[in-house]
Amino acid sequence: MVFLWPELLWLLLLVPLLILAYLWLLRRRKKLVVDYANLSLVKAAMGRGQRWRRHVPPVLFLLALVSMLVATARPTAVITLPSQQQTIILAMDVSGSMRAQDVAPDRITASQNAAKAFVKNLPPNVRVGVVSFAGSAAVVQPPTRSHDDVVAAIDRFQLQRGTALGSGLILSLATLFPDEGIDISGITEGRGDDRYGRAIGSETNKPKVERQPVAPGSYASAAIILLTDGQRTHGPDPVEAARMAADHGVRVYTVGFGTVEGEVTSFEGWSMRVRLDEDTLKAVAGLTQAEYFHAASADDLKQVYQKLHSRITVETKETEITALFAALAAVLATIAAALSVLWFGRVV
Numbered sequence: 352m353v354f355l356w357p358e359l360l361w362l363l364l365l366v367p368l369l370i371l372a373y374l375w376l377l378r379r380r381k382k383l384v385v386d387y388a389n390l391s392l393v394k395a396a397m398g399r400g401q402r403w404r405r406h407v408p409p410v411l412f413l414l415a416l417v418s419m420l421v422a423t424a425r426p427t428a429v430i431t432l433p434s435q436q437q438t439i440i441l442a443m444d445v446s447g448s449m450r451a452q453d454v455a456p457d458r459i460t461a462s463q464n465a466a467k468a469f470v471k472n473l474p475p476n477v478r479v480g481v482v483s484f485a486g487s488a489a490v491v492q493p494p495t496r497s498h499d500d501v502v503a504a505i506d507r508f509q510l511q512r513g514t515a516l517g518s519g520l521i522l523s524l525a526t527l528f529p530d531e532g533i534d535i536s537g538i539t540e541g542r543g544d545d546r547y548g549r550a551i552g553s554e555t556n557k558p559k560v561e562r563q564p565v566a567p568g569s570y571a572s573a574a575i576i577l578l579t580d581g582q583r584t585h586g587p588d589p590v591e592a593a594r595m596a597a598d599h600g601v602r603v604y605t606v607g608f609g610t611v612e613g614e615v616t617s618f619e620g621w622s623m624r625v626r627l628d629e630d631t632l633k634a635v636a637g638l639t640q641a642e643y644f645h646a647a648s649a650d651d652l653k654q655v656y657q658k659l660h661s662r663i664t665v666e667t668k669e670t671e672i673t674a675l676f677a678a679l680a681a682v683l684a685t686i687a688a689a690l691s692v693l694w695f696g697r698v699v
Contacts, residue, residue: 355425355671362420366413373409404694411687415680422676427669437572438478438494439663440526441466441501442519444579444608445508446485451580453609454649458580459508461649462608466578467502469656480526481505486513486585488522488538515586516579516631520603523575524596531562533595538586562599568640570600574663577635580609582628593635602641604663605632606655609647 354360443466449459470479479501480494492504518538525533575596583589596603607627629645636643642662646652 352426352428352672353669355427357424359420359424362423363417365420366417369413369416373413404690408687408691408694411683411690415683415687418676418680418683422673422680425671425673426676427671429669430672437476437574437663438480438527439473439573440480440482440494440523440575441470441505442482442484442488442523442575442577443505443508444485444514444516444519444581445483445510446514446579446581447510447512448514448581448609449510451609454647454652458608459510461652462578463505463508465649465652465656466505468653469660470498470501470505472657472660473498480523482519482523482526483508484515484519484522485511486515487511488515488518488535488586490522490526494526513585514579514581514583516577516583516589516635517587517592518585519577519579520575520589520592520596520635521587523577524592524599524601527573527575527601528599564598565600567597567638568600568602570602573601574641575601575603576606576659577603577632578606578608579632580607580627582631589631590634590638593638597639601639602663603635603639604641604659605636605643606652607632607643607645608652 443462445459449457449462451458454461473479475496475498478494478496479492479498480490481492481501481504483489483491491507492501495501515538521533521538522535525531525535593603607629609627627645629643633643644655644658646655
């Protein structure tokens with residue numbers, strides 16, 4: 352536990368002074384009792400139980416004071432809580448290979464259905480954005496708490512040629528940090544829906560913000576989920592893009608969809624053999640302190656999304672717990688006052 356205002360802990364030095372003052376009052380009261388003619392009668396009137404009861408309320412008041420003084424120093428602790436400001440970016444492959452039917456009814460439909468089910472099960476306070484990528488990348492849905500809008504965006508996917516994993520990662524990162532001027536020039540070219548992508552990351556009047564790298568995985572308020580069935584054919588190196596995400600502390604969970612052996616599929620008159628590049632996906636997840644999942648079927652993909660849901664909807668972070676100490680002080684003071692009235696008929 353650390354304190355935001357540790358200098359106020361000096362106020363705890365008042366506690367020993369209060370204890371000394373209490374002991375002085377007890378001695379003073381004891382001297383007054385000596386004036387009675389018969390001490391045995393006084394002791395009998397007080398009773399054995401009264402001797403320790405009279406100390407309980409003052410001790411509780413003292414503990415309440417200590418708790419309140421600690422609260423003034425604004426203590427913080429590392430605790431696990433549901434995230435209140437979390438953003439998830441779904442970066443989804445829409446390359447032509449997603450037409451393959453080795454997963455019923457086909458890869459793109461299975462991935463859409465699983466992604467939509469994942470989004471619908473998220474807490475309502477989680478913001479979700481969607482980035483699609485093939486030969487280039489585009490933001491098809493800016494981060495929003497309207498999960499119905501996210502589902503509609505996923506339904507609007509249109510397949511394109513190529514697979515630019517790095518472009519999808521960089522655009523996802525630019526979506527999470529729109530004010531940093533992350534360079535996305537070139538990665539949205541050739542797409543009819545790149546207007547929003549340019550606006551968030553490469554405005555000519557928005558200077559690039561120099562950012563000090565942070566520990567990988569330390570940014571607990573956001574995560575990227577990258578789903579693909581192939582390997583990079585266009586765009587930036589996805590491992591370099593992953594290093595950029597790691598410098599921002601953002602975890603990139605990767606999901607490999609399909610088979611490592613691959614299969615031949617056709618798209619727009621082209622035939623291609625698509626293989627899953629697991630090594631790259633594992634490297635991306637490892638660099639960002641996240642995890643890689645392999646999904647060979649629609650059912651596997653649904654289970655992967657369920658696992659991701661359990662991992663990224665809570666976060667461990669340093670949180671101010673001043674209110675807990677203040678509440679403890681109030682409870683102790685209330686109990687002390689109640690016992691004092693119950694036992695002695697007054698607050699002592």
